Amino acid sequence: MGNPGEHYQGYGPQAWLAHAWSSLARGALSARHGFHVGQLASVASDGEPRVRTVVLREVSSEARQLICHTDRRAGKCAELMARPRVGWHFYDARHKLQLRLQGDANVHLDGPLWRRRWQASAVGSRRCYLAVDAPGTPQAAWDSGFPAALRDRRPEAAESEAGQVNFAVVVCEIDRLEVLWLSAQGHRRLRFTWVPSTEGPGRWDGGWVTP
Numbered sequence: 001m002g003n004p005g006e007h008y009q010g011y012g013p014q015a016w017l018a019h020a021w022s023s024l025a026r027g028a029l030s031a032r033h034g035f036h037v038g039q040l041a042s043v044a045s046d047g048e049p050r051v052r053t054v055v056l057r058e059v060s061s062e063a064r065q066l067i068c069h070t071d072r073r074a075g076k077c078a079e080l081m082a083r084p085r086v087g088w089h090f091y092d093a094r095h096k097l098q099l100r101l102q103g104d105a106n107v108h109l110d111g112p113l114w115r116r117r118w119q120a121s122a123v124g125s126r127r128c129y130l131a132v133d134a135p136g137t138p139q140a141a142w143d144s145g146f147p148a149a150l151r152d153r154r155p156e157a158a159e160s161e162a163g164q165v166n167f168a169v170v171v172c173e174i175d176r177l178e179v180l181w182l183s184a185q186g187h188r189r190l191r192f193t194w195v196p197s198t199e200g201p202g203r204w205d206g207g208w209v210t211p
């Protein structure tokens with residue numbers, strides 16, 4: 001089998017930009033894709049950086065959105081509401097492709113998008129939203145945090161609905177995007193910035209930079 005990234009050799013900036021967004025969209029849809037899981041960075045109230053792994057749940061290239069789910073009691077929710085600036089990092093080792101993105105986060109705690117994302121979430125993965133204490137609560141000894149009735153089994157669909165009160169959707173509107181592809185012939189690096197416009201939808205501006 002050849003190098004899975006070989007076809008990238010002929011890509012120009014617009015092809016790279018389109019490829020970055022379509023790869024993210026595929027990552028959200030497939031757990032086997034290298035971009036299914038990424039790192040989301042924020043700035044905490046003490047000014048320190050915070051970074052954590054999250055599952056990429058939905059992508060819209062038109063709206064420039066990356067969406068993930070979390071528990072509304074998690075530290076990141078308050079952080080993002082106070083300081084919405086975020087960074088995302090993805091690395092697809094198979095294609096030797098790194099994406100770094102920046103944007104503004106909006107935490108949804110109700111509304112149509114929040115309801116739609118809850119309905120799309122798997123019943124099994126809703127168990128963490130049923131945890132009794134907030135994520136990060138100190139414990140005297142190890143404890144899964146699940147309510148006693150759900151310690152040893154997944155919730156039934158009807159039981160899982162109680163987790164919705166703790167469910168949050170983080171929608172990040174991206175305005176910076178950077179691609180790095182590692183190649184023996186010379187790495188490729190591109191940087192794009194979203195330029196808003198009062199007359200139209202705006203455009204991505206950018207191109208090659210020294211790797």
Ligand SMILES: Cc1cc2nc3c(=O)[nH]c(=O)nc-3n(C[C@H](O)[C@H](O)[C@H](O)COP(=O)(O)O)c2cc1C
Binds near residue numbers: 037055071136
């Ligand atoms: C593979 C993997 C996937 C994860 N996915 C999520 C996720 O989608 N949402 C989430 O809130 N936490 C997820 N986590 C846990 C976070 O990395 C983090 O530990 C947790 O959300 C607490 O972060 P916080 O204290 O910054 O809020 C995931 C962890 C791993 C290892």
